[in-house]
Amino acid sequence: MERIKNIFRLIHLVVWILFGLLVALQLSSEGDIHWLSTGAGFIATGLYVFYCHFYLLTHTAGPGKRRRYLLGLLAIVLTGPGPFLLLYHKPLDTFGQWRSYYCMHLISTAIFLGLSWLARVTENLVLNTLRKEQLEKQAAEAELTYLKAQINPHFLFNTLNNIHTLVYKQAPAAPAAVLQLASLMRYMIYESNAATVPLTRELDYLQDYVNLQQLRYKSSPVVDLRITGDPAAGYIAPLLFVHLLENAYKHSPARLAAGDLKVRVDLQGNVLTFSVQNPIGNKPATPLDEPGGIGLPNVRKRLALLYPGQHTLTIHPTAATFTATLTVHGVQPPPHATTPHLRHH
Structure with missing residues (x-):
């Protein structure tokens, strides 16, 4: 001023x-x-x-x-x-x-x-x-900041309980789980303050989230995550995908088989498409709207603030599955954006 x-x-x-x-x-x-x-x-x-x-x-x-x-x-x-x-x-x-x-x-x-x-x-x-x-x-x-902070607290409590069980049983996976939780919290508290982060870092965070959720399941990885395009070429607002994935877990059946949750990330030029599909089972198809999650209205509101006129979020429910697809335009950094971002360790 x-x-x-x-x-x-x-x-x-x-x-x-x-x-x-x-x-x-x-x-x-x-x-x-x-x-x-x-x-x-x-x-x-x-x-x-x-x-x-x-x-x-x-x-x-x-x-x-x-x-x-x-x-x-x-x-x-x-x-x-x-x-x-x-x-x-x-x-x-x-x-x-x-x-x-x-x-x-x-x-x-x-x-x-x-x-x-x-x-x-x-x-x-x-x-x-x-x-x-x-x-x-x-x-x-x-x-x-408020919307970004609305990670389901039950996830943190459940993760700590799962890690406690691993430590109690002296399971070999316990140290890795502790490091993944530390990495996830570091990203949420410190690195996500930036307006945009490298897409690779956001996907690292998403992978940590998936690995910690996997502690709840005895079967092979329940998430089938596939990435196409070059993630290193994209920048995205932080914590943009986790709420969709969180609700996919929440509204899936209690028992999931390997690959039941299908997550696709596709980067073509400056257009990023993220989709997550989960089975519905006997649950009513009302994902993203129950207490405990961020809620679909808030997801849309955050997208409207971050990417006005540059995104689409489509919901496609069927009798057996529920699919949320987010498309974001303009995910490549501007030519002057050369400031290095924090990396994942």
């Missing part, structure tokens, strides 16, 4: 310099030997009226200050021609001369008052628009 104010100050300075040069050029071209004092008086009147009124508009805005503004305006109008009269080279000996020059410069006073009002209104409009945009951006960021 301060940068915008400095730009306005620079504009004021440039405009007054140009105005002074034009006045000097005009008066000198007319052959007035006293053009310097005449021009200085005229410019001094303009500066005095313009900035006194500008200051008055700035500090009397709002309810209950109208009387103060009107009194200040009256004082500016009455004293506006004063700088010119003080600097004018000819002595004004009679009251008629004073009145004549005074009335003549009341017109220029009115012009500078109007220009001052226009400048103040323009600056207020620009600054208020920027403040509104900043507030909307802050609100959107706060909402995104």
